[in-house]
Amino acid sequence: TRNPNHGDYTQLRVNAGTDEYQGVSIVAGRQLGERVSVRASYGASEANEFAPFAGQTTAVTRAPVEPGFSRETGAVEGRFRLTDKINLTAEATFSTVRASEGDSIYYHENTGYTLASYKGDLEADTDWGFVTLSAYRNESEIEYSFGTQDVTLTTLRLQDLFRIGTNDTVRLSLEFRQGETGSFPDPTNGDFGYETTAFSAMWNHKFSNAVDLTLAGRFDSVDWSRDGEPNPLLYPFAQADYDVSIEELSYNAALVWRPEFGGAVRLTAARGVQAPTMFDIGFTMPVNLGGFFVVASGNPAIEPSIVTNYEIAYDRALTPTMTLRAAVFFQETEGVKSQLGQAPDVLPPSTPVPTFLFDNRGDTQVAGVELTLAGRPANGWSWDANYTYKQVEDDMSLFPFYTPLNFEEATPSHIANGHLGWTDGRFTIDGYANYVSAINMPNQPVFGTITLDPIDSYIALSMRAGYEINDHFTVAVNAQNANFGNGEVTNTHHQTESRVWVSLSAGF
Incomplete structure (x- = not known):
């Protein structure tokens, strides 16, 4: 901008x-x-x-x-x-x-x-x-x-960024946030929402030209409430159950080392908090099955998901025209928040009618490696290529009875991308290739059987060619997923089709 x-x-x-x-x-x-x-x-x-x-x-x-x-x-x-x-x-x-x-x-x-x-x-x-x-x-x-x-969200934030000497930078922040929504989708259960007060701080210290450290932390205190009483003939929770307080700490840490042999080594660690959403806590929907009711309900007892991430990365220039980035990473999510599965979580007499709940459904972790090469040789050429390998392991509630989530099956193990470009005066052309390995993706109809449908591996080819007519006008031809024709199955929602378009840009 x-x-x-x-x-x-x-x-x-x-x-x-x-x-x-x-x-x-x-x-x-x-x-x-x-x-x-x-x-x-x-x-x-x-x-x-x-x-x-x-x-x-x-x-x-x-x-x-x-x-x-x-x-x-x-x-x-x-x-x-x-x-x-x-x-x-x-x-x-x-x-x-x-x-x-x-x-x-x-x-x-x-x-x-x-x-x-x-x-x-x-x-x-x-x-x-x-x-x-x-x-x-x-x-x-x-x-x-x-x-x-x-939904309305109102936020006030006060922040101060300052330096102490020449080697230390500090940022302090105070934030207040208020979110509100009406009873949803059943409109009779009272408005609900939350108020958040958050404190955060960041410190960057430069030990030397070769080493610097950044530490950042944030503390959130969230208070939920509901203005009305859910229908006791349908729902398992009373108004008082929505008076919930959540307090969590998140952080980021990064150490950068620039060794004498060249490049930069980055060590990062982070703890993130996926706070419950308005769906997770306040959703209320009765479903009439021919005179027999079941309920889909948010859950005021649901807890935040905690995401912990570690990464080691190395960046360096291999030649004056070529760069390398290599990284290994590990991420764990504890208490994965999930919407309802196919089996009710609570049955009468513990609740008025069979109830499907939003809830924490277990843990998942992913480990992987990422490699990227990029180059800008002579005569207007440029290129880059990257490859990512991921291995996912779930420890989740039984699929699909209690959760529609299955990260092990739905995450591709191999992703590769490539780009080749050329510029000559006013003319530019770029080609892109993307490879995604095979997966099995969940597919959920309305109150039907949740299935795992196979999605074959695929390669997508795209391109852009542009010409600067003069200093003010540019015309370009773009092709996205050019080899997909009338449809390639890449997910369980739609068939991704090829698209071609022409763009005319003007600047003054």
């Missing part, structure tokens, strides 16, 4: 291609005097959706009316230089999207999103450091097949 303080500009792009794809975007920035600048952008696009995966019966029966995909976005930003050391930035954005998509539990949805955000940053260069006061609000309306969810 260009800063209009560095000069006025206007950029326009128009796209048109196969599958009725068409799109337009425009962004403009202007400087209004010495202390004020503004930037505005707008974009819109639409296209036919890919054909559904034949085994996903829900996707087949819910195939959207074309064009199935549409998106409209807009943003306006103002930057104000209040004094030589104080700046104010204000921003507002909106976005509307309609899309056919597979969700995190391998279920099909034709989803509509209406999003708006408002943000303000006040920055001051003071004797106590670079101080930033931020406030933002996100408003979301999400239309699912089973109901509409309205």
Whole structure:
């Protein structure tokens, strides 16, 4: 994103291609005097959706009316230089999207999103450091097949970044966050939400030109609550059960060593917290099975998932035109949060009706290695290639009865990417290849049998060729998944098709 303080500009792009794809975007920035600048952008696009995966019966029966995909976005930003050391930035954005998509539990949805955000940053260069006061609000309306969810998120943050001497940099931050939503999808159970207070700190120390260390930590205290009493004839939880407090610590640590023989060695360790979402805790949905009810319910007793990650990486230049990156990594997720499986978690008389719960379903871990080579030889050529190997081991609740998640089967062991590009004057051309090994991916219909469907390995080929007509206009031809034709099965939601489009860009 260009800063209009560095000069006025206007950029326009128009796209048109196969599958009725068409799109337009425009962004403009202007400087209004010495202390004020503004930037505005707008974009819109639409296209036919890919054909559904034949085994996903829900996707087949819910195939959207074309064009199935549409998106409209807009943003306006103002930057104000209040004094030589104080700046104010204000921003507002909106976005509307309609899309056919597979969700995190391998279920099909034709989803509509209406999003708006408002943000303000006040920055001051003071004797106590670079101080930033931020406030933002996100408003979301999400239309699912089973109901509409309205969510608001309001955040205030105060941050101070300062140096101690020449070798130490410190960042301190205090944040307050409030999230609210209506009862969903059953609208009768009272609004619910949370309030979060978080403290964070970061310290970077430069021991020498060869060694530096970065440590960062964050403590979150979250308080959940519900305003109404869920129907006691259906749901297993009372209003008081939603008065839940969660306190967790997360951290990041990175040590960088630049040895005399060249390159840089990076040792990193991190502990992340996947906090329960509004779905995980507050979801309430009764299902009428011909006069007999069952319930799908969030779970106020669900706990955060804890993600621990370790990595050792080495970067160096092999020659003046070639670089190498090699890394080994290990990641473990404890208490994986999962939506409901096929078997009820609680039965009468412990609950009014059979109840399917969101809950923690076990642990999973992945270990792997990543290798990347990149080069920029003479005569306008450039290339890069990378390969990743992953080995996943699950210790989860029984699939598919208590969880639709199966990371061992659904994670490809081998992923490889390659790119070759050439530039000559005003002409550029780039080719891309992507390989993904075979997997078995879960497939979930509505209250049907969750299956593991085989997805064969595949290679996807893409390219872009562009020509700068002059200093203001560029035309490009793009082909994505060019070898897929009318459909290649890459997941259990849709068949990925090849797409070709032409773009015309103008800049002033």
